[in-house]
């Protein structure tokens with residue numbers, strides 16, 4: 001259903017198992033035309049590499065490599081661990097909570113802090129896994145802010161497939177996105193080869209809910225490239 005994927009990890013993150021070339025090769029086998037490699041920012045111990053950002057170009061023939069980073073919100077002021085020196089090379093910048101202090105039962109805290117972070121950091125393209133456990137969010141607050149700022153909300157296949165978000169919670173997120181009219185990205189968040197190109201659970205939910213395809217940035221290679229160009233211009237204008 002989707003021609004590109006904008007969220008996957010390689011062994012440059014401590015949690016990804018495979019090399020960049022292995023991930024791209026599998027993505028191509030699965031029929032994808034573009035695959036982002038978005039290893040974690042330095043807050044989570046990414047091995048940041050100028051070779052990856054400045055020199056590596058499409059190492060597997062027949063599939064586009066999108067170079068990205070999955071950034072982290074690092075404090076209550078909405079600062080993030082983006083590596084600014086790579087700004088001209090990012091095709092996609094993701095932002096989410098990882099290893100953040102858990103404050104149970106405060107859904108507004110995490111959504112309001114995310115809104116603060118995207119307003120402060122216009123380099124962010126996609127808010128990832130807002131339906132992750134521990135960092136429960138007010139989906140309406142988040143989706144409305146995404147629509148207002150032009151940031152996309154991620155619909156993360158792995159979180160639902162692995163049962164870390166219930167199907168009901170994911171449906172509530174999808175509904176909030178539909179109500180707000182924000183853009184979404186349907187991503188694998190693949191850490192292992194068997195997860196590459198797999199958006200099965202999200203496809204089924206989106207189909208059932210009649211989600212408008214025009215709001216999905218990564219439906220086609222063409223829609224992805226167009227969106228990436230717009231987002232890169234915002235980075236160029238702001239940094």
Ligand SMILES: [Zn+2]
Nearest residue numbers: 070096098128
């Ligand atoms: Zn993540």
Ligand SMILES: [Zn+2]
Nearest residue numbers: 007009070189
């Ligand atoms: Zn991830």
